[in-house]
Amino acid sequence: MERLILGIFILFFGCFNLSADLKSYAEQSVAKAIAEPARFFSELRYDSEVIFPVNSGKKYTFNMNFLPSLIPFTYLNSSFNYCLYKEGKLHTSLPQIDIAGGFGYMIGADILANASDDVDSAKIYGYHIGLIFSDSFASKTRIYYGFKHSYTSAKLDLSPSKNHTLLGVNVNSFETQFSENYLIFGVEFLKDLNKYWSINLSYGLSNQSIVYGVGWYGKWFMMGFNFYPEGVIQIHPYWGMRLGF
Amino acid sequence: MGRKIYLIFFIIFFIRNFAFSDVLVSDYAGEVWVRKSPLGTWEELKDKNIKLEDGFAIKTGKGKVKLAIDKSSVWLKENTAFEIESASKFLNAFGLVYGKIKASIKGISPRSRFSIKTITAVCGIRGTDIMMESDVDGKMSVDVLFGEVEFTYLIPPKEGERNFIIPQGVSLKIDDVEKPYNISLITQEKEIEILSNWDPNVKEEERMESLIEKEKDKISLKKFIAYSNNMGMEINNFVYKEKEADFEAGRTLKDINGNTVRIDQRLIRNDLNTIQLFNIIKRKDYKSYDYLTDYSKNVSGFKYNGGSLKDRVDIFAITFNFNKEVPKNIGEWQSFFDRKDVHPEWATFVSANLIDLNNVFFIGEAYKYIENRGELINNTEVVGVTQNTNERDNDVILAGKISKNYLNDIVMYNFSEKNTNNPTGELVRKSDPNVDISGSFWGLKVSKDEISDKDLFYQLNRTKYLKGANETQEEYFYLCQENYLISNDGSIRKKNDIFSSGKSVSDIIKENAIQSVNYIKKNENGPSNEDYIGAYNTDIIFIGDVPFSIFENTSRGVDRWKD
Numbered sequence: 156m157e158r159l160i161l162g163i164f165i166l167f168f169g170c171f172n173l174s175a176d177l178k179s180y181a182e183q184s185v186a187k188a189i190a191e192p193a194r195f196f197s198e199l200r201y202d203s204e205v206i207f208p209v210n211s212g213k214k215y216t217f218n219m220n221f222l223p224s225l226i227p228f229t230y231l232n233s234s235f236n237y238c239l240y241k242e243g244k245l246h247t248s249l250p251q252i253d254i255a256g257g258f259g260y261m262i263g264a265d266i267l268a269n270a271s272d273d274v275d276s277a278k279i280y281g282y283h284i285g286l287i288f289s290d291s292f293a294s295k296t297r298i299y300y301g302f303k304h305s306y307t308s309a310k311l312d313l314s315p316s317k318n319h320t321l322l323g324v325n326v327n328s329f330e331t332q333f334s335e336n337y338l339i340f341g342v343e344f345l346k347d348l349n350k351y352w353s354i355n356l357s358y359g360l361s362n363q364s365i366v367y368g369v370g371w372y373g374k375w376f377m378m379g380f381n382f383y384p385e386g387v388i389q390i391h392p393y394w395g396m397r398l399g400f
Numbered sequence: 401m402g403r404k405i406y407l408i409f410f411i412i413f414f415i416r417n418f419a420f421s422d423v424l425v426s427d428y429a430g431e432v433w434v435r436k437s438p439l440g441t442w443e444e445l446k447d448k449n450i451k452l453e454d455g456f457a458i459k460t461g462k463g464k465v466k467l468a469i470d471k472s473s474v475w476l477k478e479n480t481a482f483e484i485e486s487a488s489k490f491l492n493a494f495g496l497v498y499g500k501i502k503a504s505i506k507g508i509s510p511r512s513r514f515s516i517k518t519i520t521a522v523c524g525i526r527g528t529d530i531m532m533e534s535d536v537d538g539k540m541s542v543d544v545l546f547g548e549v550e551f552t553y554l555i556p557p558k559e560g561e562r563n564f565i566i567p568q569g570v571s572l573k574i575d576d577v578e579k580p581y582n583i584s585l586i587t588q589e590k591e592i593e594i595l596s597n598w599d600p601n602v603k604e605e606e607r608m609e610s611l612i613e614k615e616k617d618k619i620s621l622k623k624f625i626a627y628s629n630n631m632g633m634e635i636n637n638f639v640y641k642e643k644e645a646d647f648e649a650g651r652t653l654k655d656i657n658g659n660t661v662r663i664d665q666r667l668i669r670n671d672l673n674t675i676q677l678f679n680i681i682k683r684k685d686y687k688s689y690d691y692l693t694d695y696s697k698n699v700s701g702f703k704y705n706g707g708s709l710k711d712r713v714d715i716f717a718i719t720f721n722f723n724k725e726v727p728k729n730i731g732e733w734q735s736f737f738d739r740k741d742v743h744p745e746w747a748t749f750v751s752a753n754l755i756d757l758n759n760v761f762f763i764g765e766a767y768k769y770i771e772n773r774g775e776l777i778n779n780t781e782v783v784g785v786t787q788n789t790n791e792r793d794n795d796v797i798l799a800g801k802i803s804k805n806y807l808n809d810i811v812m813y814n815f816s817e818k819n820t821n822n823p824t825g826e827l828v829r830k831s832d833p834n835v836d837i838s839g840s841f842w843g844l845k846v847s848k849d850e851i852s853d854k855d856l857f858y859q860l861n862r863t864k865y866l867k868g869a870n871e872t873q874e875e876y877f878y879l880c881q882e883n884y885l886i887s888n889d890g891s892i893r894k895k896n897d898i899f900s901s902g903k904s905v906s907d908i909i910k911e912n913a914i915q916s917v918n919y920i921k922k923n924e925n926g927p928s929n930e931d932y933i934g935a936y937n938t939d940i941i942f943i944g945d946v947p948f949s950i951f952e953n954t955s956r957g958v959d960r961w962k963d
Contacts, residue, residue, distance in 0.1 A: 190951050191905045212548045212567030243528035243547055247506050292621060293614070294545045294586050295569040308902075323852020323859045324895050332902045342625060345569045348583060354625065362906075 188387045193333035195387045197307035200224060200259040200281045202381055202393040203232040206339050207353055207372060208289035208299045209253050213399035214238055218257070220395035229263030234283070242291060250288040255303065258282040275314045281307035287339065295345040303357070306334040335359040349374040372397050421470050421487040423452040429600035430463025457483040460499070464600035471507035472514070475598035493517065500533045502598050520577055524550035531594045538577040543586050544568055545594045647730070649945035654890035655915055656692055659683045665946045670812065672725040681714040681941050692882060692917055693858070699851065701862050701880035701919065701927030705935035713754045716940045717811050721745045745769050746813045747776055751918060751938040757804040761936035763879065763918050764798040764810055780869050783842050784816035785823050797865055797879055798827070799920050800840035801933050809837055817842070817868070825868025843877060844869035857885030857893045862927045878927035880919045885912055909944040916940045
């Protein structure tokens, strides 16, 4: 397991010439990741969970995170935000209602498990589903809020050739999960034609965790930063595709 | 007959209320004219609340009009002509011949359509607030404040799409029908114009009143954004405090014997170079038992002879002393432990039963850093006795029944063998060899046997020790230790409870504990049920909360000394 996580970190940090501080930071991150693997993998996948409301004039958005979920963390991921109801259509006080959902499957876990002597196989995957409500505060400003359930599972089958014991009990597999229910608050600004920026804050009810994000998105792509103050890697820059139809 | 009349009335009522929309002149001011058919003549409007039927038109000179269409409203500015093509629940089609209007569209059913046509295009309004301007040359503009507009050219343009959506916050302008349209963000001036009050009889100074309220809301929003931008710092401060608190934990649970146990655990700094994980285990009532569980029942060495007790307190202390000062900031520990010039000097693991402060029963292990080996070692050198080359780092145990005053000497590694040349197994203070730590002794491991299960988390260890590692005096004793992984209600955990629980590691940590009960027993060709130094045990409940936090912060660094 440790090697698996180390492998992921090497992929992420290995391409940089690490300074002493960054190396120390990376090592501390590895320690946290080993201690709570499902939470760690959940954070890696979180960036692919798009919570921006569907743009005015669009019915749905299709999203895929390239960095860091797909590269380097090898999460095959996609998410979909569908507008169930357009703001003000039936009643002015009714906000826009979007349903959001998506999945991620880490293909690198299988590869790295093969390279590890301790782990026979590894399956790491997760999904999210949520409802996002958005209200126009002004013509170019929308406030959004909602709820999201996020789930990640990490199942490891340990190598039968190695003897792992705890209080005399043989350990041959380990399954750990991490689920969180987030309350989401955010503001979206239209800065130019098809160009938005947004800030949001998510509060995890189950683990009292906080994530806040700043994002920019346009006709094709989205980019930004997610901050995880209590996370393994505290700042996640991200870049991905976000297509509106 | 009666039924038919009811049916006719019902149909009329349905059509009247659910099929048609009323277009009413709800207010007007100044010069306004109405035309009742496309070929009719313009008549001056003299009364409000008149209904405009399909085919009607209304125009303003130096005047203004407000039309009410069910829950929606359309305002006409000066010099504007507006036609009613169709007004029904399912299709509201109007024409803006020239001039400027504002439309606030509300309460349209999902299948209905609300459109306003100009000479150039049809605008399908999907709620809620827009402003439109048009003239007879085909010039036009659409400003979408809220909602969206489906824009369709009446004649396909030479370039670009014929049909597209104008989203919220965007303006479309056509200056020349032969040229492509211009699209831009709605300007602040236009936004203010749309948001102002367009009612015909409102005084000019009152038109902006609603905007003042909006401005107040904007200030609130700006404050929220400013707060969000500063939130990084706020949260980091909060998290730092939380991290400090992560190194304190408390839990109340039931042990295997059904006793209610309160465990307090914290990481403390004894001095600049020493950190200690300190656990206090308190029980109001300690029930008597012969054998703790069915698994240790009748296994020689595990009989408890101490009877029931009141207000029992046990402690378990893990202490590490380093060759350098440990940083005060926990965030720096990872890099500190990873430094090659940093290593522990010694470590102790001590459990003690504090029921009688004059006779504190304790069991401990100590480790010493061997410079040339670069690792922590538990062998006779921890008590200052040179290791026999045949011993191969056999463990040394410390135990005894001592005054509470000496307990700190054991915990802080202030002890050594009384006679290092001819060891007796008795301990004295290392800092003052003239002071005996009365009642304490040490032994060297000779052999060990273990009983465990494949599925259930329990382990019975019986380890034989030679007192003072002195083969000439041949005094042996046993450490009998029963360890269980238990839930917070005191039941022994199974393999699947942990590894297939589908829970996060932190949840598993919070829901489980290790109970370790230790006895020092006599040797009678094996472990006896008789106690070696009195009817005592140490009964430790160890929770993983603080160690988990420590592991999260330091595991990579301490990995170097794990051997």
